[in-house]
Amino acid sequence: xxxxxxxxxxxxxxxxxxxxxNGTRFIELLPATNDEHGGVIVDMKEAVESADFATLLRASxxxxxxxxxxxxxxxLPIELVNLVEPAVKEGFRYHHAEPHYLMxxxxxxxxxxxxxxNATHRVRVGxxxxxxxxxxxxxxxxAGRFKGTGVWKIPTGVVDEGEDIFKTAIREVKExxxxxxxxxxxxxxxxxxxxxxxxxDLFFLCMLxxxxxxxxxQELEIEAAQWMPFEEYAAQPFNQQHGLFKFVTDICLAxxxxxxxxxxxxxxxxxxxxxxxxxxxxxxxxxxx
Amino acid sequence: xxxxxxxxxxxxxxxxxxxxxNGTRFIELLPATNDEHGGVIVDMKEAVESADFATLLRASxxxxxxxxxxxxxxxLPIELVNLVEPAVKEGFRYHHAEPHYLMxxxxxxxxxxxxxxNATHRVRVGxxxxxxxxxxxxxxxxAGRFKGTGVWKIPTGVVDEGEDIFKTAIREVKExxxxxxxxxxxxxxxxxxxxxxxxxDLFFLCMLxxxxxxxxxQELEIEAAQWMPFEEYAAQPFNQQHGLFKFVTDICLAxxxxxxxxxxxxxxxxxxxxxxxxxxxxxxxxxxx
Numbered sequence: 273x274x275x276x277x278x279x280x281x282x283x284x285x286x287x288x289x290x291x292x293x294n295g296t297r298f299i300e301l302l303p304a305t306n307d308e309h310g311g312v313i314v315d316m317k318e319a320v321e322s323a324d325f326a327t328l329l330r331a332s333x334x335x336x337x338x339x340x341x342x343x344x345x346x347x348l349p350i351e352l353v354n355l356v357e358p359a360v361k362e363g364f365r366y367h368h369a370e371p372h373y374l375m376x377x378x379x380x381x382x383x384x385x386x387x388x389x390n391a392t393h394r395v396r397v398g399x400x401x402x403x404x405x406x407x408x409x410x411x412x413x414x415a416g417r418f419k420g421t422g423v424w425k426i427p428t429g430v431v432d433e434g435e436d437i438f439k440t441a442i443r444e445v446k447e448x449x450x451x452x453x454x455x456x457x458x459x460x461x462x463x464x465x466x467x468x469x470x471x472x473d474l475f476f477l478c479m480l481x482x483x484x485x486x487x488x489x490q491e492l493e494i495e496a497a498q499w500m501p502f503e504e505y506a507a508q509p510f511n512q513q514h515g516l517f518k519f520v521t522d523i524c525l526a527x528x529x530x531x532x533x534x535x536x537x538x539x540x541x542x543x544x545x546x547x548x549x550x551x552x553x554x555x556x557x558x559x560x561x
Numbered sequence: 562x563x564x565x566x567x568x569x570x571x572x573x574x575x576x577x578x579x580x581x582x583n584g585t586r587f588i589e590l591l592p593a594t595n596d597e598h599g600g601v602i603v604d605m606k607e608a609v610e611s612a613d614f615a616t617l618l619r620a621s622x623x624x625x626x627x628x629x630x631x632x633x634x635x636x637l638p639i640e641l642v643n644l645v646e647p648a649v650k651e652g653f654r655y656h657h658a659e660p661h662y663l664m665x666x667x668x669x670x671x672x673x674x675x676x677x678x679n680a681t682h683r684v685r686v687g688x689x690x691x692x693x694x695x696x697x698x699x700x701x702x703x704a705g706r707f708k709g710t711g712v713w714k715i716p717t718g719v720v721d722e723g724e725d726i727f728k729t730a731i732r733e734v735k736e737x738x739x740x741x742x743x744x745x746x747x748x749x750x751x752x753x754x755x756x757x758x759x760x761x762d763l764f765f766l767c768m769l770x771x772x773x774x775x776x777x778x779q780e781l782e783i784e785a786a787q788w789m790p791f792e793e794y795a796a797q798p799f800n801q802q803h804g805l806f807k808f809v810t811d812i813c814l815a816x817x818x819x820x821x822x823x824x825x826x827x828x829x830x831x832x833x834x835x836x837x838x839x840x841x842x843x844x845x846x847x848x849x850x
Contacts, residue, residue, distance in 0.1 A: 356646065357645065363650060374663065385706075388683070390659060391680040391682055395682050415675065460613050460824065461840070462838055462841070465723045526846055531846060532847060542804065553805075557822055558814055
């Protein structure tokens with residue numbers, strides 16, 4: 273009778289049920305790390321034949337079941353696309369994908385899955401940059417829906433993965449126009465649905481104060497950029513007729529002429545991870561705690 | 562010399578370069594619809610052999626190149642996992658995935674891709690429900706990080722795909738406690754990063770007014786639920802010590818005792834699609850346009 277040991281797959285060769293020189297059998301498993309929620313994460317990096325992977329996966333799943341593991345995650349770089357089909361055939365489902373990898377997941381317990389939902393929203397900013405002469409920084413774009421319309425619009429852009437909203441606003445203004453700014457407030461935000469496929473969109477309207485004056489437009493994306501008297505910007509037919517754009521000018525007018533208050537960012541610490549993040553709140557109505 | 566026609570694949574048999582009875586050759590292409598941005602979307606539904614799919618895809622790509630198409634999208638239900646590898650081998654990259662499908666994309670032109678970024682954020686709500694006796698609706702959860710800690714917390718939940726933030730707050734309170742509510746305001750929000758894998762999290766703190774009193778807790782997820790004097794809720798050590806939770810109580814106190822104003826939802830129409838969405842703004846500082 274041979275003894276049975278379990279180990280993780282070596283970098284080099286792939287086998288499953290191997291026999292050592294001393295006659296003991298040795299079952300190889302997929303390389304996996306434990307996550308914080310009682311599950312395991314398999315981060316595949318080395319090329320493996322589909323059939324070998326399927327065998328290793330079955331052996332590994334048996335072990336993880338015995339160990340009472342919950343969620344099993346497999347991250348497959350696009351180069352290992354041959355392993356997608358064997359994983360799905362073992363019962364894995366897609367969780368999310370980025371251009372260069374696909375994440376699959378399997379929930380082992382009988383109990384309700386606590387697998388986190390996939391990301392549902394893209395986040396964008398629009399930046400109102402008003403100088404002390406009540407001129408607003410506006411651009412005409414080389415591409416997209418506004419191309420060739422003659423519309424002067426505020427700089428806009430998409431929040432990159434892991435980027436703070438207020439930093440996106442500062443970055444996009446700098447990239448499109450060369451203007452340095454200080455972030456002041458989030459004036460309002462809009463949530464819209466089915467923005468691309470079934471995903472939603474959160475658009476944060478930001479107000480910034482310029483710290484430089486000379487415009488250096490980004491030539492690839494921006495056809496023209498200028499400082500425009502706010503009244504002239506607001507008077508564009510486009511801004512008079514349409515829901516969001518009309519609101520943008522109305523909010524700016526409330527900011528300019530009355531005492532409109534938006535949300536300002538405050539750094540806070542997360543209790544669980546001690547990570548820094550930002551809370552956006554009405555700073556004017558809030559005495560510092 | 563045979564004439565060459567192009568058509569889309571029939572539902573039934575799969576072939577590529579076929580010859581009709583009259584001797585004309587007929588090239589079958591993948592079934593595709595045009596999108597609004599000069600691209601095509603292939604929504605695969607019927608099972609096809611991997612090799613046949615590869616041949617059809619190559620023929621189709623040639624046509625789409627000739628036609629000057631830009632982005633080519635392929636949506637593959639998980640049942641057609643055998644088609645992922647041939648698509649990637651033709652140069653497709655992953656765009657996004659949900660449990661039951663994978664979306665791949667290929668950008669044909671030499672120019673910069675205008676393929677929209679994938680969703681980067683999950684959106685959650687926390688619901689402060691205060692009654693006229695200044696009692697707050699609190700729960701103890703059966704699972705998650707707060708399980709067994711004795712902490713009384715406000716109801717929280719994840720925004721479903723396509724759901725408005727304020728409706729999520731109303732729904733989660735109803736589901737967890739049975740209480741009907743009217744949505745009042747978004748008091749603040751927090752953006753945090755690497756919340757799950759590389760995705761971020763937007764947490765909206767909402768204030769609601771109860772329209773019923775009797776609690777019916779959701780037994781599966783909620784261990785206990787009650788109306789608790791706000792001072793007692795705020796006095797929990799947990800709420801005194803930690804960034805976000807301390808802010809939540811401070812904002813509520815500013816709301817209760819001073820004149821803290823958050824953002825309220827206003828319905829607006831999108832210019833481009835005429836779709837309805839909601840803009841959240843400081844309604845108190847804003848005269849209706």
